[in-house]
Amino acid sequence: MKKLSKTAISAIAITAALSGPMQLNAAEEVKIEHLGTRNTLVRVPDAGKYLLLPVQDSNDDAKINVLVDGKLDKTINVRLAKSKVDYYVPFDLTPYKGHDLVLTVVTSQDRSSVREAKDDACWSNLTISDTFDTANREKYRPLFHHTPLWGWMNDPNGMFYKDGVWHLYFQHNPYGSKWQNLSWGHSTSTDLINWEQQPEALEPDGLGMIFSGSSAVDRTGSAGFGKDAVVAMYTSAAESQIQSLAWSDDNGATFTTYPGNPVLTLESEARDPNMFRDEKNNRWVLTLAHALEHEMLIFTSPDMKTWTLESAFGKGIGAQGGVWECPDLFELTVDGSGEKKWVLLCNLNPGGIFGGSATQYFVGDFDGKTFTADTDAEGNIPTKWLDFGKDHYAAVSWSDAPDNRRTLIGWMSNWQYAAEVPTLQFRSANTLPREIGLFKAGDGQIYASYSPSPELLALRDRAVTKSRGFNIGSKPRRIALPSENDGVCEIVITLNGQKADSIDLELQNEAGEKVVMTYNVSGNSLSFDRRNSGVTDFSHDFPAVTTAPTFNSDGKLCLRIFIDRSSIEVFESDGKFAMTNLVFPTKPYSSLSVSAKGGKARVDGIEVYSIKVK
Numbered sequence: 001m002k003k004l005s006k007t008a009i010s011a012i013a014i015t016a017a018l019s020g021p022m023q024l025n026a027a028e029e030v031k032i033e034h035l036g037t038r039n040t041l042v043r044v045p046d047a048g049k050y051l052l053l054p055v056q057d058s059n060d061d062a063k064i065n066v067l068v069d070g071k072l073d074k075t076i077n078v079r080l081a082k083s084k085v086d087y088y089v090p091f092d093l094t095p096y097k098g099h100d101l102v103l104t105v106v107t108s109q110d111r112s113s114v115r116e117a118k119d120d121a122c123w124s125n126l127t128i129s130d131t132f133d134t135a136n137r138e139k140y141r142p143l144f145h146h147t148p149l150w151g152w153m154n155d156p157n158g159m160f161y162k163d164g165v166w167h168l169y170f171q172h173n174p175y176g177s178k179w180q181n182l183s184w185g186h187s188t189s190t191d192l193i194n195w196e197q198q199p200e201a202l203e204p205d206g207l208g209m210i211f212s213g214s215s216a217v218d219r220t221g222s223a224g225f226g227k228d229a230v231v232a233m234y235t236s237a238a239e240s241q242i243q244s245l246a247w248s249d250d251n252g253a254t255f256t257t258y259p260g261n262p263v264l265t266l267e268s269e270a271r272d273p274n275m276f277r278d279e280k281n282n283r284w285v286l287t288l289a290h291a292l293e294h295e296m297l298i299f300t301s302p303d304m305k306t307w308t309l310e311s312a313f314g315k316g317i318g319a320q321g322g323v324w325e326c327p328d329l330f331e332l333t334v335d336g337s338g339e340k341k342w343v344l345l346c347n348l349n350p351g352g353i354f355g356g357s358a359t360q361y362f363v364g365d366f367d368g369k370t371f372t373a374d375t376d377a378e379g380n381i382p383t384k385w386l387d388f389g390k391d392h393y394a395a396v397s398w399s400d401a402p403d404n405r406r407t408l409i410g411w412m413s414n415w416q417y418a419a420e421v422p423t424l425q426f427r428s429a430n431t432l433p434r435e436i437g438l439f440k441a442g443d444g445q446i447y448a449s450y451s452p453s454p455e456l457l458a459l460r461d462r463a464v465t466k467s468r469g470f471n472i473g474s475k476p477r478r479i480a481l482p483s484e485n486d487g488v489c490e491i492v493i494t495l496n497g498q499k500a501d502s503i504d505l506e507l508q509n510e511a512g513e514k515v516v517m518t519y520n521v522s523g524n525s526l527s528f529d530r531r532n533s534g535v536t537d538f539s540h541d542f543p544a545v546t547t548a549p550t551f552n553s554d555g556k557l558c559l560r561i562f563i564d565r566s567s568i569e570v571f572e573s574d575g576k577f578a579m580t581n582l583v584f585p586t587k588p589y590s591s592l593s594v595s596a597k598g599g600k601a602r603v604d605g606i607e608v609y610s611i612k613v614k
């Protein structure tokens with residue numbers, strides 16, 4: 001079957017064109033035979049590029065066995081429509097040209113008769129087509145954030161940079177907008193703004209689904225896959241979670257799985273291998289989440305295939321509420337001092353700062369084998385959070401980024417409600433790409449800074465507002481947001497609250513929905529209230545207030561705020577904090593109102609930019 005999947009990879013064309021189903025003659029029609037109350041056989045004609053599968057999100061999965069010339073090629077799980085079609089997913093037919101293609105479908109519904117089973121909406125709506133419509137029409141689809149063109153997405157993973165291209169892989173279900181059939185989706189960009197979705201890079205195989213992992217360019221060919229091969233290490237997830245390798249000799253477009261897999265097994269749940277090159281010791285270092293033990297294991301290897309356990313970090317340290325997942329370990333220089341420190345990212349779920357999933361990190365030292373976290377003045381290891389919103393998870397960095405950069409991206413959702421958010425053809429976006437750094441704060445401790453990547457300045461189109469400043473009191477001063485693209489924009493605002501208790505920034509729309517951000521001057525904090533932000537009732541965990549420390553004490557706060565249809569990311573202008581929250585307003589937010597409480601305040605400057613993408 002290898003030959004088939006290779007063809008699949010090169011032949012998938014993702015088109016945005018709109019066209020109706022093809023006219024087929026009798027020999028080219030899909031033939032459906034109902035074999036039992038839950039069992040149906042579908043003969044697929046050798047015509048067209050896609051079989052469009054009708055999906056109903058609320059239905060249970062049907063198991064579809066794909067038989068090619070009578071042999072099982074793969075099994076996929078799809079929520080085939082029962083009473084109505086929510087959307088379609090494309091099953092690519094190009095790999096099967098010239099072959100006999102039969103799908104045997106086992107549905108989940110309880111049926112009293114075959115006649116009843118025949119009425120399911122999926123059967124009359126199975127369609128052969130030469131195109132699959134991925135045009136960006138959903139109201140909550142972001143304009144300038146990466147989303148899959150269709151299907152479910154969770155963690156970003158396996159990212160690397162090579163020859164001017166940023167490769168972003170992601171946990172993808174190409175057959176529906178809920179978590180299932182985990183594959184590595186793949187998108188590429190040369191500017192971190194415009195992303196082009198590529199064919200799936202890794203799909204479930206006999207060892208299981210393809211969970212999160214990492215990739216590295218093997219410059220010396222140490223793994224035996226050739227010099228400059230891109231080597232991916234990921235978790236194969238089935239009955240057990242085991243670690244596997246795959247390599248690519250075409251810059252990450254297609255991967256071949258290593259026949260010696262798995263390369264690492266443990267008795268209890270372990271996942272999300274993240275490896276990097278330790279040049280000094282001429283070997284590879286791997287961090288692996290020992291999920292239920294709340295620890296990150298550190299291994300070393302000369303060749304990525306044989307791994308030696310060196311140490312474990314985490315027992316009893318930091319937030320312990322849920323499983324530990326998606327580690328990342330890297331060195332950074334502390335801003336201004338030149339001191340080198342290591343950062344260990346430990347994503348955890350649940351148990352995040354505002355409930356559900358979130359990213360905690362530790363600052364410390366790494367000697368090539370063991371990570372030791374810094375302590376505070378009392379000798380404790382403090383829990384630090386990388387982002388102070390509810391929708392930032394599984395953040396990891398690109399390997400081999402240029403100019404010594406440490407560029408990260410996160411999944412912009414939360415396991416509490418990710419599968420329920422009000423989108424259909426796609427579910428979930430990534431955060432904006434960000435640069436991580438380190439700074440020493442007033443309490444003497446070292447924290448991570450987290451700023452939008454410099455490339456994002458190119459998003460700015462027109463300055464629809466540019467003001468050198470004005471005084472504010474209790475009466476709100478209203479600033480219009482851009483009229484184009486549903487008001488997506490970047491706002492840069494400098495607040496001066498030295499003579500006030502607090503300053504409110506309110507985003508409002510015609511429907512009376514709002515997001516309230518409050519700068520609490522004496523509390524040195526910024527809060528974000530999305531309880532009345534629009535559609536919030538799909539999960540009781542969604543309405544929430546999140547709060548970030550501002551790391552300042554002079555009453556002045558400069559913010560960069562990115563609004564993109566269903567997300568708001570707030571950054572302190574030097575990256576001292578970041579806060580990422582989803583919102584689902586029924587109408588776009590059209591204005592920003594600024595007011596002060598407990599005294600007069602000032603806006604020392606405000607710029608609002610409309611956004612352009614290619």
Ligand code: FRU
Nearest residue numbers: 155171211212271325326394
């Ligand atoms: C984190 C996670 C990872 C796992 C992946 C599966 O969100 O649970 O630990 O590899 O998602 O999709």
